[in-house]
Amino acid sequence: MSNGEAGKAGVLQGTLDLMVLQTLATLGPVHGYAIAARLEQVSGGSLRLNMGTLYPGLMRLEQRGFVRARWGVTDNNRKARFYTITPAGRRQLAAEKTEWDRMATIIQSLLRGPA
Amino acid sequence: MATLREWIARLWGTLRPGRQDGDLEQELRLHAELAGERGGVAQAMEAMRDQRGLPWLDDFLRDTRHAWRLLLRNPAFTTVAVVSIALGIGANGAMFSLADELLLRPLPVRDPGSIVTISADTPDEGFQGGGVSYPNYRDLRDSTHAFDGLLAYQISSVSFARSRDAARAMYLDMTVSGNFFDVLGVRLALGRTFTHDEDRVPGRDAAVVLGYDFWQTALGGDPSIVDSVVWINGIDFRVVGVAPATFNGVEPPVRPAFYVPVMMAQRLGAATEDPLETRDRRAYGVLGRLAPGISKERARAELATLWSALAAQYPDANRSRTIAVRTGLEQRIDQDPWDAVLMAILFTLAAVVMVIACANVANLLLGRGRARSREMAIRLALGVGRARLLRQLLTEALLLSILGLALGLAIAYGGIRFLRTIPTAEQVVIAPQLDHRVLIFGALVAAASALLFGLAPARQSLHTDLVPGLKTSDAVDATRRRLVGRNVLVVAQIALSMVLMLATAMLLDGFRKMLALDPGFRTDHVMVLSSDTAPVRYTPAQAHAFYRDLVERARALPGVTAVGLTNSVPFKVGDQNTRGVIPEGYQLPAGQDYVSSASAVVNEDYFCAMGIPLTRGRGFTSADAAGTRAVAVVNEEFAKTYWPGADPIGKRVRLIDGDKPWVEVVGVTKTGKYMWIAETPKAFVYLPFAQQDRTRMSLIVETHSPDASYLATPLRDIVRTLDMNLPVLNTETYAQLFHERAIAVPLMIMQIVATMGLLGLALALIGLYALVAYSVARRTREIGIRMAIGAGKGDVLRMVMRQGLMLSIAGIAIGGVAGVVVVRLLTAALAGVGSPSPATYVIVPVALMCLTMAASYVPARRASLVDPLEAVRYE
Numbered sequence: 001m002s003n004g005e006a007g008k009a010g011v012l013q014g015t016l017d018l019m020v021l022q023t024l025a026t027l028g029p030v031h032g033y034a035i036a037a038r039l040e041q042v043s044g045g046s047l048r049l050n051m052g053t054l055y056p057g058l059m060r061l062e063q064r065g066f067v068r069a070r071w072g073v074t075d076n077n078r079k080a081r082f083y084t085i086t087p088a089g090r091r092q093l094a095a096e097k098t099e100w101d102r103m104a105t106i107i108q109s110l111l112r113g114p115a
Numbered sequence: 116m117a118t119l120r121e122w123i124a125r126l127w128g129t130l131r132p133g134r135q136d137g138d139l140e141q142e143l144r145l146h147a148e149l150a151g152e153r154g155g156v157a158q159a160m161e162a163m164r165d166q167r168g169l170p171w172l173d174d175f176l177r178d179t180r181h182a183w184r185l186l187l188r189n190p191a192f193t194t195v196a197v198v199s200i201a202l203g204i205g206a207n208g209a210m211f212s213l214a215d216e217l218l219l220r221p222l223p224v225r226d227p228g229s230i231v232t233i234s235a236d237t238p239d240e241g242f243q244g245g246g247v248s249y250p251n252y253r254d255l256r257d258s259t260h261a262f263d264g265l266l267a268y269q270i271s272s273v274s275f276a277r278s279r280d281a282a283r284a285m286y287l288d289m290t291v292s293g294n295f296f297d298v299l300g301v302r303l304a305l306g307r308t309f310t311h312d313e314d315r316v317p318g319r320d321a322a323v324v325l326g327y328d329f330w331q332t333a334l335g336g337d338p339s340i341v342d343s344v345v346w347i348n349g350i351d352f353r354v355v356g357v358a359p360a361t362f363n364g365v366e367p368p369v370r371p372a373f374y375v376p377v378m379m380a381q382r383l384g385a386a387t388e389d390p391l392e393t394r395d396r397r398a399y400g401v402l403g404r405l406a407p408g409i410s411k412e413r414a415r416a417e418l419a420t421l422w423s424a425l426a427a428q429y430p431d432a433n434r435s436r437t438i439a440v441r442t443g444l445e446q447r448i449d450q451d452p453w454d455a456v457l458m459a460i461l462f463t464l465a466a467v468v469m470v471i472a473c474a475n476v477a478n479l480l481l482g483r484g485r486a487r488s489r490e491m492a493i494r495l496a497l498g499v500g501r502a503r504l505l506r507q508l509l510t511e512a513l514l515l516s517i518l519g520l521a522l523g524l525a526i527a528y529g530g531i532r533f534l535r536t537i538p539t540a541e542q543v544v545i546a547p548q549l550d551h552r553v554l555i556f557g558a559l560v561a562a563a564s565a566l567l568f569g570l571a572p573a574r575q576s577l578h579t580d581l582v583p584g585l586k587t588s589d590a591v592d593a594t595r596r597r598l599v600g601r602n603v604l605v606v607a608q609i610a611l612s613m614v615l616m617l618a619t620a621m622l623l624d625g626f627r628k629m630l631a632l633d634p635g636f637r638t639d640h641v642m643v644l645s646s647d648t649a650p651v652r653y654t655p656a657q658a659h660a661f662y663r664d665l666v667e668r669a670r671a672l673p674g675v676t677a678v679g680l681t682n683s684v685p686f687k688v689g690d691q692n693t694r695g696v697i698p699e700g701y702q703l704p705a706g707q708d709y710v711s712s713a714s715a716v717v718n719e720d721y722f723c724a725m726g727i728p729l730t731r732g733r734g735f736t737s738a739d740a741a742g743t744r745a746v747a748v749v750n751e752e753f754a755k756t757y758w759p760g761a762d763p764i765g766k767r768v769r770l771i772d773g774d775k776p777w778v779e780v781v782g783v784t785k786t787g788k789y790m791w792i793a794e795t796p797k798a799f800v801y802l803p804f805a806q807q808d809r810t811r812m813s814l815i816v817e818t819h820s821p822d823a824s825y826l827a828t829p830l831r832d833i834v835r836t837l838d839m840n841l842p843v844l845n846t847e848t849y850a851q852l853f854h855e856r857a858i859a860v861p862l863m864i865m866q867i868v869a870t871m872g873l874l875g876l877a878l879a880l881i882g883l884y885a886l887v888a889y890s891v892a893r894r895t896r897e898i899g900i901r902m903a904i905g906a907g908k909g910d911v912l913r914m915v916m917r918q919g920l921m922l923s924i925a926g927i928a929i930g931g932v933a934g935v936v937v938v939r940l941l942t943a944a945l946a947g948v949g950s951p952s953p954a955t956y957v958i959v960p961v962a963l964m965c966l967t968m969a970a971s972y973v974p975a976r977r978a979s980l981v982d983p984l985e986a987v988r989y990e
Contacts, residue, residue, distance in 0.1 A: 033146045
């Protein structure tokens with residue numbers, strides 16, 4: 001499953017990176033489940049990333065140098081892998097945000113603009 | 116940038132994964148637990164693995180490992196397959212290296228693709244690739260815009276000595292225009308090339324650039340040679356540079372010993388007229404480097420314009436000649452079409468061997484396909500795509516190819532070492548090598564053959580019906596399809612083998628007859644020695660006196676029965692002359708001013724010494740001298756062609772050049788072979804040495820003893836006594852010369868052809884054997900049942916051999932028909948070899964039949980010995 005495909009939750013192509021990076025930027029070092037939980041919460045339950053989409057996506061971000069991962073221990077003393085955003089990741093996040101805004105404006109004016 | 120990082124990370128992920136599977140699983144399990152999900156871990160793992168590495172690389176490595184293990188598990192199959200491919204690649208690699216050496220390899224200069232040959236064609240006479248005279252070259256060079264530079268060169272033979280007092284020896288050299296090395300872009304190993312100044316004044320600047328090989332072998336590779344002075348044809352030359360090891364002149368395989376400026380041509384030669392100003396002496400080869408963006412055709416068009424201007428200005432010199440521009444390859448092929456045709460034939464033979472080898476491997480793979488049908492069916496049922504399976508099967512084929520390539524290169528190396536033993540004349544070096552070009556060629560052949568033999572069996576394997584394949588191992592439909600495929604392959608192999616054998620038999624027969632051909636003169640009892648008075652600038656009178664003395668003294672040597680002189684030793688490379696003649700009363704063909712005939716200048720005892728019989732009239736005598744009637748002797752072919760049915764004695768012939776216009780025929784010799792053992796009969800005219808001036812003559816010394824080699828030293832001494840400065844060219848017995856020229860090369864070709872034929876045959880027989888053995892194994896149960904109900908051993912034998920028989924008959928029939936066509940093509944292409952005797956068409960099929968029967972017999976016999984009880988139980 002490549003990252004271009006839509007996951008089960010109907011994630012738009014290419015937005016996975018944006019969502020994950022933003023979540024990491026907001027929350028700080030967290031493990032994978034926490035990210036999925038956060039996204040579900042923020043979207044009011046409509047965004048449910050399954051493992052097969054999230055973890056390959058995280059691996060990809062790690063391979064591209066946007067996040068860093070370390071094994072750590074959760075509050076319940078469980079061994080988990082914690083992801084942190086890197087400076088390069090922050091830059092990428094900013095870039096993706098700008099691009100998203102730009103696209104959104106274009107689509108917006110296309111859909112709502114003068115007929 | 117990030118994409119590159121990802122790619123590199125994933126590359127490492129395939130080769131040495133940082134995160135192991137256990138690691139990934141742990142992470143996923145925690146998520147599953149926290150999320151309360153039960154399943155999905157396995158699929159998520161799959162997705163993560165895909166992201167971790169590069170899936171295609173992963174697959175490829177896995178396929179390769181799997182294929183490797185498979186090959187190790189079936190040593191018989193692997194050995195036969197690898198050896199088959201190796202034989203094919205070895206044969207083709209060796210042939211390619213020879214073709215490369217003789218024809219294909221471009222000159223070792225800068226950007227060889229833009230170097231072209233410029234020559235003067237005489238379309239009326241069908242003569243191509245003629246040289247250009249220096250004045251014409253100079254005019255073209257100065258007016259052309261289509262070329263970045265034009266160079267001129269000529270190969271000549273000069274006398275060289277390390278110093279004035281050292282021994283002299285003859286070498287081939289190249290007289291070149293001053294821009295020679297610059298236009299070619301060759302950087303010298305030592306010293307410098309000729310300067311522009313050294314190209315201006317005739318006779319002033321005696322500079323020489325040495326060839327690398329010559330510098331190493333004859334001068335000991337001494338670097339201090341630069342700036343020292345050497346002796347060439349009586350002139351002191353300063354060594355200014357040494358050419359690089361990779362450069363060996365511009366007319367391979369001839370390797371000049373050194374290069375001198377063309378401005379020195381007149382001083383070096385004995386000609387009275389300046390070769391640089393004689394417009395009709397078309398002696399120079401011209402090469403040009405096309406200007407950037409200019410095509411060959413545009414260059415030719417420009418030159419044609421310049422050329423017609425020159426033709427108008429100097430009509431006598433440039434009449435009926437057109438200018439032609441060719442690439443190096445075209446020029447080489449045009450110059451020696453026999454070489455090219457022979458190469459093409461040998462290459463085709465090798466290609467046929469390769470096809471038979473591939474058919475073998477395909478056959479083996481198909482046989483294995485049956486055993487793997489279950490594996491394929493299971494994998495297909497599990498959802499592995501057909502494309503993926505196809506890739507795996509092709510990977511296996513590729514692995515076989517690579518192994519075959521490795522072994523094949525070793526075989527090619529052996530073949531190349533054998534080819535290096537081709538005998539050649541002095542300074543002609545044919546040295547094929549296993550270089551990167553051969554490696555690339557071998558790799559291409561390996562890849563192509565992997566596709567060839569891998570694709571069909573792979574596709575066969577994939578058209579497996581799933582259900583039957585999963586149940587029993589005897590899926591009827593698929594097997595039947597596979598068997599038809601295999602039968603077709605074996606029939607094809609046998610047919611190809613038949614064609615190969617017919618061609619081989621024909622070539623062998625032809626060459627054998629060639630070797631047995633009578634050349635028309637004696638080849639033993641004779642010693643040959645050559646000398647040249649040009650380097651010491653004898654006058655014609657001095658030259659005549661010298662050679663007369665030489666002949667007399669030679670005659671006085673013990674055991675000598677006759678001493679002949681000739682300027683053209685039969686079969687000697689470079690010795691053959693032609694001249695333009697007009698036979699009296701002969702109607703010249705339209706548009707021609709004369710006809711060409713081979714010719715030689717000989718003394719009175721030549722015919723006797725060489726053992727050339729005279730059939731009419733007389734040979735030359737001492738009465739034919741400078742002041743008397745001009746005479747000539749022709750051969751029977753000359754007489755037959757120009758005066759059919761008439762008595763040639765007394766007829767006259769007009770010579771185009773030379774100072775004696777009319778000669779009268781006084782004798783006729785039997786037509787012999789003059790240059791090549793299988794040549795079509797050539798017209799020949801002999802002129803007496805006493806009435807012609809020549810500087811370079813060869814002594815033909817006939818003795819009582821069959822081995823004339825004892826004369827070498829005494830003859831050399833005679834020359835040295837007469838004049839120490841005279842060069843002595845390599846003395847050798849004529850037996851040696853004849854063997855090298857007329858026997859050794861055809862013999863070697865025969866060996867190559869025979870090897871190809873045997874290889875192809877062996878491979879086809881192996882293929883047939885494997886197929887029959889396979890079908891016996893498949894029919895074991897059936898055989899057991901038959902035997903149980905009463906069939907005897909003989910019946911089983913016959914039953915199995917019938918299959919082999921049918922395939923053989925089909926293959927031989929098809930091959931026979933194709934073979935006849937091929938033989939006809941070969942006969943047309945190789946005029947001198949002749950068509951094979953009718954016996955060939957009987958012997959070859961019968962032999963092939965017997966061999967194929969033997970190949971079927973072995974497994975058939977095994978089948979007949981099968982224990983029926985065992986067989987019935989066989990699954």
